[in-house]
Amino acid sequence: MSSLGPDWVRCADGVLYRSAARVLLFDDEDRLLLARGHDADDPGRSWWFTIGGGIDPGESPREAAVREVDEETGMRLDPAGLVGPVLRRRARFDFFAETVRQDEDFFLARADGETTLSRAGWTAIERDFMDELRWWPLGELSATAAEVFPHGLPTLAARLARGWDGTLIHLADDNDDQRPAPPGGERRHGPSNG
Structure with a gap:
């Protein structure tokens, strides 16, 4: 277990890895809920990102998504009300002075x-790096100069706010051309792109 929590495991290459579930959560005005976080090593840098986090052992991505929304927002979602996953992403990023890799399943949901x-x-950990939660109007999100993750989220959000056509969208982070296998060689959950 790493100091970041039990959902992070160190791979053979020394990089921490986890599977995660995230939610594109819209309200009845088609605003998208995002969190703003900052880098503890560079407090002047901040970015916006979707609600979600690591999948606990024995938990499905859908269950993790519902739990994370509850923990991060206080909102309780019905697991049956989640659509998807609609999007899968591989990401590599710096987090608490560590380079980490994460495979993410994104679900679509509406706040009732x-x-x-x-x-x-x-x-x-969330209190250390998360600064605020905000409902973003899609036009404002598209126009912002702020860093938003995943890249292309404003366009994806506008498309998915109208509904999901059933096509799973795959995103690969520009910095990650090879997904690692966690220790033991088995992937708990990840993109199905070959």
Whole structure:
């Protein structure tokens, strides 16, 4: 287990790896919920990203997505109400002075009624790097100069806000041309692109 939590495992190449579930969560005004975080080693740099996090042992991506939304926002979603996964991404990024790799399944969901947000369920790590939650109007998201992940999210969000056509979208991070196998050689969950 790493200091980042039990969902991160160190691969043979020394890089931490995990599988994650994320949610493109829209409200009834088609605003997308994003979190803003910052790099602890470079507090002046911040970025916006979707709600979600690591898949715990024995948990399905759908279950993880629902749990993460609850922990990060206080909103409770019905697992049956999640659509997808609609998108899969491989990412490599720096996180708490570590280079990490993550395979992500993204689900689509709609917030029913009340959209009051709470930080009460944030973990210690989330409190250290997450700064705020915000419902973004899609036009404003498309026009922002802020860093937003995954790359191309404003275009994807506008497309998916109209509904999902059933086609799984695959994104590969520009910095990651090879997905690692976790220790033991088995992937708990990952993209099915060959």
